[in-house]
Amino acid sequence: MDLAFSPEETAFRHEISAWIRDNLPAGWGTPEFKEPKTFEERLEFSRAWEKRLAEAGWAGISWPKDYGGRGTTLMDQIIFHEEMAAARAPQIFINFVGINLAGPTIMAHGSEQQKKRYLPKILDMSEVWCQGFSEPNAGSDLANVQTKAVLDGDNFIVNGQKIWTSFAHVADWCLLLCRTDSSVAKHKGLSYLLVDMHSAGIEPRPLKQITGEAEFDEVFFTDVRVPRAQLLGEMNMGWTYANTTLANERGPAFLAHQIRFRNSLNDLFDSAKRTMRDGVPVAEHPAFRDRLARAYAEVEIMRYIGYRLVTSILRNGRPGVEGSIAKLYWSEMVRRFQETSIAIAGLGGMLDDEDGFDGGKWNRGFSMSFAQTIAAGSSEIQKNIISERVLGMPRGEVWAPKPKEKV
């Protein structure tokens, strides 16, 4: 057991922190900085920032050298994410799906031709990706995907609807999970298609979310023609491949999220020290103090859990069963943290945006916290996974409606 970083790792940490310092967008982090407000402004801002990261070769830090990436060690990836978080640098936004989900899935299951065609354009940001997974009737039950792709000559004809698709209206490509065989068990008839989002018959509609912003779209597919060559890997192997994609949703970024939470927590401490109740800062009221200290402990424990995850990857080549446990711990922790933060805001939480407490950021954080326990496998799904795959408990009976009695 040794939690120290090697001299090489420390040198890399200095390199990346210097680069971030020299390259952050002008004015970033100062009170004068005008944060992008609308989705379009955020898009423009993140395109410029992520382009800069890509040009310096940081975009592909987790990608193998063979595919144009840096091929760095897991530890260096972690250090990179940690330094980005510590500097409060803007988070990866527009290219997130391409770099973290689409790219690794194509690397794992795509043909040589597909790899050559798509991967460089993800790295240099000339093409943006979205991920077509969830549907109105395929949320927690993802294998219930109903969007159909029917082979007609050299084309698939795609019909159906996706939901919670980030960046769909600006994306060039979609990693689409769709049904290619309805005659078999539901998880055995799925395939992955690489779909040109500029094709006829695709209609993204922005979905206004709980915060009033529109980060996601609903996407309607009507008789969309997708060339057969756009099939990723083999037919009806989509469920297996989807698990590759999902495994990439969490990774070395776990520890970086922890640092961003600690930043947030420090901000909350500052607010708690200057917000008075009965003439005393709320930070000194025992009830609030206990909640704030609990939040601190829980955020620190997230770091320790991150170290255990990393160690498990370093020792065994992959995260162990701790992955689902870490996700559940973290999601539920975020919900409690945001409950505490909005409690500190008090009546200030009745107002929002520029009229709100701390510019309404705790209100936004509170609303957004529900994404943690719903997205990427809800807490209930994680508990099913933990109880069945980690603890070996039996699956429940499949519910079926009782047959109607004959009159």
Add this chain to the structure above:
Amino acid sequence: MDFDFSADQYGLRDEARRFLEKQCPVSHVREFLDDKAGWSRDLWKQMADLGWMALPFPEQYGGLGQSFLDLVLLLGELGRSLAPVPFLSSVAMAGQVILAHGSEEQRARLLPGIASGDRIAALAVSEQPQGFGGTSIDMHPTQDGDTWHLNGEKKYVLDAPAADLFVVAACVGDQNRWFVVEEGARVTPQTTYDPTRGAGSVSFDDAVADPLEAPFLFPGLQLATAAVCAEMIGAAEKILDMTVEYSKQREQFGRPIGSFQAIKHKCAEMATELEAARAAAYYACWAVASGAEDAALSSHIAKSYCSDQLAHLAGEGVQGHGGIAFTWEHDMHLYLKRIKTAQVFLGDGPYHRERIARIVGL
């Protein structure tokens, strides 16, 4: 980056589990439930033969030259088996305090007996139900030339009935520090909520007390706190194992209750609490053993989390078993009581969270 135990450390854990399953089944633990002053001298002797007490002490003090970290998984196994021996007190708490705070002469005089198991030391800190340290320590030694004397009473002293050597927290001026009392301590064994473990009050009437060289209670108290967490992990693991196992066997409504999500999700939450508690306890053990910058903070984080979350886990373990766990005959109550006692020992959740608040500048 390597935040896990070594193959050797896991090897020792496996060996300890095999040994304790054989030599310390619950039937053996139950032999001591009604005896306030009772503990297993047989088991202690066998553990001494295996060299467990010598493990974390340097060779010049009769030890095997291993570190505090080598104790962590072993403490877990002792928690898992509810072993009725004063190992936590003597080796992992009082012994570590002497090692961390004692002068060369004090270590050479006191540690060999502890390392061989011939002497048993206990840690005496609290004096009142809500007194965990700090200003609640109201025992003030008196000085007579070079000799110090202690008067008064320490309460809630774990393993006091087994001990012949006490490491006592006392206050000199406005500073708490450790004193060793080798003779003249009067022990009154008391009935404990956790019947697998002994405790009592210890009173001193002008007892000669030897101040350990290094002042303050830290880092000794942090080592002791981390050790308590490490032991709690083992007991909590066993609770989860028992609850999951029972849910697979027990059938109601024609199916194992473990197939109901009400039970499955309860167990998944317990597993999550346990994993977070492990991460916190092991991190604290590493931090205090290696003198890391955040050693104090991490010990408060670990104990606050283990105290509250593992006590919750233990309650859920009883609930998951239903009526059978309400019987004396079933072992679950022994684990519940083990965890509930450890929850408050050396500070409960709110106590340690207040310490966190102070350290982080709230």
